[in-house]
Amino acid sequence: MNRKDDGLDCRQALLWIEPSLDGELPQGDEALLRRHLESCPACAAERALAGEIQRELRALPLPECPPEVLERVRRAGAQGALVVPFPARRLRMALAAAVLALTVGGGAAWIIEIERREERASSEAVARATAEARFALAYVGRVSRRTGLELRDDMRQRMSVPAESQ
Amino acid sequence: MTTAFESTAEQYQRRVYSFARYLLSNPEEAEDVTQEVLLRLWRHRDGVEQERVGAWLLRVTRNACYDLLRRRRAAAAHGVEVAGGLEGEEAQSLASTEPDPESRMRDADFRRRLLEELGRLGEPYKSVVILREVQGLSHREIGEALGIPEVTVRVHLHRGRLKLREQLREERRP
Numbered sequence: 001m002n003r004k005d006d007g008l009d010c011r012q013a014l015l016w017i018e019p020s021l022d023g024e025l026p027q028g029d030e031a032l033l034r035r036h037l038e039s040c041p042a043c044a045a046e047r048a049l050a051g052e053i054q055r056e057l058r059a060l061p062l063p064e065c066p067p068e069v070l071e072r073v074r075r076a077g078a079q080g081a082l083v084v085p086f087p088a089r090r091l092r093m094a095l096a097a098a099v100l101a102l103t104v105g106g107g108a109a110w111i112i113e114i115e116r117r118e119e120r121a122s123s124e125a126v127a128r129a130t131a132e133a134r135f136a137l138a139y140v141g142r143v144s145r146r147t148g149l150e151l152r153d154d155m156r157q158r159m160s161v162p163a164e165s166q
Numbered sequence: 167m168t169t170a171f172e173s174t175a176e177q178y179q180r181r182v183y184s185f186a187r188y189l190l191s192n193p194e195e196a197e198d199v200t201q202e203v204l205l206r207l208w209r210h211r212d213g214v215e216q217e218r219v220g221a222w223l224l225r226v227t228r229n230a231c232y233d234l235l236r237r238r239r240a241a242a243a244h245g246v247e248v249a250g251g252l253e254g255e256e257a258q259s260l261a262s263t264e265p266d267p268e269s270r271m272r273d274a275d276f277r278r279r280l281l282e283e284l285g286r287l288g289e290p291y292k293s294v295v296i297l298r299e300v301q302g303l304s305h306r307e308i309g310e311a312l313g314i315p316e317v318t319v320r321v322h323l324h325r326g327r328l329k330l331r332e333q334l335r336e337e338r339r340p
Contacts, residue, residue, distance in 0.1 A: 018324060049331055056277045057284075057299035065183035069197050073175060073204040 008036040013043045017050050171211050174219055175204050181220070181301060182227050188296045189231040191285050199230045224311035228293055276334075283333045290314075291326030298323055 008016075013036045019025040020033055037044045182203050187196035203226050207214065214222045284292065293312060297303045298319075305323075309316045 018327060046331070049335060050327065052276065053280060053327065053330055053334065054299060056273070056280050057295070058302070060188075060277075060281075060300045062180055062184040062301065063187055063193075065179040065200050066197060069183070069201050070175060070179055070204070073201055073208070074172060076205055077169075077171060077208045 008032050010036075010040060010043050013037070013040065014046060017043075017047050020047075021050060021054050171208055174211075174216075175207065178220060178223050179204065182223050185224060185227050185296060185301065186231055188284070188300060189228070189292065190234060195234060199227060199234065202230055203227050218310070221307065221310035224297065225313060228312065232289070279334065280330070283330050286333070287326060287329055290322050291329060294319055294322040295326040295330070 013033055016025055016029060016033045020030060025033065037047055179200065183196055183200040186199040186203075187193060190196050190199065203223060206226055207219070207223060284295065287295065290312065294308055297308045297311060298305070303311070305316045305319045308319045308323075312319070314322075
């Protein structure tokens with residue numbers, strides 16, 4: 001890097017090129033840079049290239065977005081508005097959800113109660129059937145015992161009569 | 167009736183689309199990204215402050231483009247041919263958007279080569295150069311959009327410009 005008679009070396013001049021292009025270099029420094037560029041072809045070429053790049057970049061077009069893209073977004077937004085809940089809609093939805101929960105919950109409780117009743121009814125039936133069975137068995141037992149006693153008495157009677165008659 | 171969302175989308179669609187187009191150098195992909203970004207704005211319209219919506223949109227656009235570029239690189243790694251860089255027809259298309267008189271043929275050629283080099287510029291330099299030089303944003307606006315301090319924007323911009331100069335200087339040498 002050469003120090004020129006203008007008091008600015010090339011290193012510093014190169015650092016000042018961009019602030020100069022952006023209009024951010026103080027006036028005094030801008031004058032120093034200008035004097036340096038007048039006497040330094042290498043730095044002047046660099047400044048010219050940087051300027052040309054900036055000019056071309058700033059002249060580049062900003063392409064328009066095709067209108068159909070925006071239309072698609074607008075349509076999607078409109079459809080979204082139909083499904084995105086508004087506060088009143090949210091309230092209605094909450095009420096509907098509560099009614100649904102009550103219906104489903106009540107129905108389930110009712111079914112469970114019926115099943116329990118069925119369970120109770122069948123237990124009673126079993127108990128009744130058991131009692132009847134016991135009664136029946138006892139009856140049969142009593143009948144059997146009575147029958148047995150009657151048979152025994154009959155046998156004794158039959159056995160005693162010939163003996164007496166002999 | 168125009169909603170607040172529609173008016174915001176109208177206002178920023180060009181900025182979003184052109185940023186995506188210069189980053190991706192593919193008009194169709196830029197359209198897809200623009201649509202995706204504006205739909206995201208619709209979904210988050212209650213959460214984005216109006217004064218920050220521009221920066222928010224550019225950041226979302228940049229991220230969406232990054233995702234796409236990452237997918238491109240992954241596809242390229244698997245041997246799938248993908249578009250990349252502002253080269254060929256896309257560079258020609260953007261370079262010749264405005265009618266060029268005969269006297270500006272040399273400038274048009276320079277612009278085409280510049281676009282090719284801009285396409286080759288790595289991130290984050292490319293985003294910063296596009297936002298500053300093509301879109302004309304201030305350092306502060308770029309910092310807000312990319313989520314980096316203003317001083318970092320300046321550093322990235324300086325390095326990006328330097329890289330462009332180095333490449334174009336090389337091309338000028340016989």
